[in-house]
Amino acid sequence: MLVKVKSIATRGIQSLAVDVEVNVSSRGIPCLEIIGLADKSVDESKGRVRTAFQNSGLDFPNKKITVNLAPADISKEGSLYDLPIATGLLCATLGLDVPEESLFFGELSFDGTLRHTKGAFLLSIYAKENGFKRVFVPTSCANEASSIEGVSVIGIDNLNYLVDCLRGGENFIDRVCIKNTPTPQTDEVKLREDFDFSNIIDQFQAKRALEICAAGGHNLIMVGPPGSGKTMLAKSLVSLLPYLSFEEAVEVTKIYSLVGKIPPNCGLVKERPFRSPHHTTSYAGMIGGGSIPFPGEITLAHRGVLFMDEFNEFPRIVVESLRQPMESGVVTVSRSKISVDFPSRFILIASSNPCPCGFYGDPKKECRCNENRIKNYQAKLSGPILDRIDLHVNVLPVERNRLLKGDASVGESSKSVRDRVLRAREIQENRFKKDRVFSNSEMSNKHIGKYCRMNDDCETLLLQAVEKFGLSTRAYFKLIKISRTIADLEGKDNIEISHIAEAVQYRSKIFL
């Protein structure tokens, strides 16, 4: 008897239809075999399904069982085919119908319960896009899967419950399914208070730069001696950023679902990602890689912050590979058999010491490096990559006596800065309604022409600055984008001279 159960296979964050065809034949030597380019994790499904049947008190058919994962030419991996195979077997042996317009997905445990499986969110997205009504997922994935409207989710606890569902038919299933959990109230997200602006003494220049970063989604590099507060500043950026909008949350959740970073019983990702990969991270770990490409750090930081501490210590190939994704917001990972696009629109916060020993330019401590080492160290940050970073800031250490005396000022708290950032983001949202752009930093030259009008005086100042600091054409446009963000922070419609003048300060040379 032949039963067909629908499931999916993931290719990057895209999903493909997979038909799980289960054939139970009375003829032939009793066995269970899986064909259809299944990798080891799929093949081991045999053992899991067989044992789960036995431990749930269900009869495992003593017949020749062949499972085909169609189409047969794309390789399948992962443990998610346990549930479709079990469903197929149950339907075949018990003579039940497979529920219509349904997708099955989940890993079985030996005791017959279903385990949390990665990718449930992608399953729901696929179901919605391709007109499937229902998805059957492990209970711990139900919240994740039900974040998408228009897809009914049936959370399966164990195999016996699955039998009940199959026996109960459509009526039973419609009664137990979860329709759609309400979209999360983003205000519930609590910001981490240990990384608040009000905990950082002085550093007003850097704080202002971070405010601009947060408002316009710009990239930032901070250069300064060790202990000057670069890491703390970077971490506080998250407290300035607006909460994820629903569309953004969907994009982020897709990625996190794919890599299995959504904990059991959780739904949409609500917090902006903050990734700080160590500087020994490999090139594939950064960009994404593997024979079936897996997202890297830059994709995990999508719509969030990628913090690269000790930027200069990263291997050159890793840093250089950031160039294209930073510009386009997408990274294409190509392997011999397959090429996958991953989204990678992140705010890059880089921090670096000015020299190998770290104290070059420190007013108090002597730098022990010789000239050539300093030059080589700084040359490692190539022109092209620095050119793509919008804001450059020098962070100098706070004087020790100011720390102790307690006369140091902390300035605004993150919350009040955040209010300004949100207003600026709102202005941008209204401006880019029709453009499929979220922030000023994503503007193309066409958008700049349209939205960044300025008078002749501004143009003159810009050109003077470009001349004086030897800026590239890209830097010129970046200057305009930063000016636009500064103007938005002030709620001004047009870019004024003062905005450009401030922006220039973040583009002047940071080194030597």
Add this chain to the structure above:
Amino acid sequence: MAGWVSISDYEYPEGLRNSPNPPRILFYKGNWRPEIFDNCLAVVGSRKMSLYGKKVVSEIISVLSKKITIVSGFMTGVDMEAHVQALKFGLSTIAVMPCGIDLIHPRGNDFTYNEIIKKNGLIMSEYESLFQPKIWTYPRRNRIVAGLSKAVLVIEASVNSGSLITARLANSCKRKVFVIPGSIFSNLTEGKVQISKDFAEFIYSGLEINEFFNFFEDSVSSKSSIEKRENTNEILRALENDSMAVDDLSRKLGREVSDINRELTILLLKNEVTEKEGKFYAC
């Protein structure tokens, strides 16, 4: 014009001949004029020159008599700045190289190198052709710098720096050593204080060097006429005495950093302030 002079030659600089351990042969590039050695002042200092040091070099050299020759070691930092400022204010300058006479070291300074030759200065070395600089050739080079000069001016020096070697060598062959005062918050002051306790004399203005060389006639108006010019801009006034980062300015003047940044850009473009490693100073 290139050539060499031996210690037995008449043209060999007298001061150098009288110093301990003079080089037997001096290779040179440029126009060898005996009078260039008459009033030599060595200007030495740290490779990691601070903004303050940079400002001092140009301030001092701007008031020096044009008859003085600036001798230095053609190294990054204070040395190079001394050559550049000497060229700028029309003083002759001698660069003593730690490497072969045909090598431009450190790399990337071809412009200054050629300019020194063009403007009637000298490039000098005791090593021939393309001999690479070694760790021991730098202190050996310093003895020539000290030997050529009647006085040595130490701009900035941390403890154990090469500039102190030059200063001590100069003192040992009875040359005058001047030092510029510095902030006690800078590590580049430490070495200066050390030598001042032993032999060096603090000076406050380039005019004192003119006096030492007995040049009284041309008391050129100092560049520090900024002080007299009554700055109306409060940022420029704040930067008159010290280099400051944006944060310092904001704190001192009680204004927002965004505000300060805006004004600084305008001042930068007008060339009224300069920036180095995040700190600003008035030109």
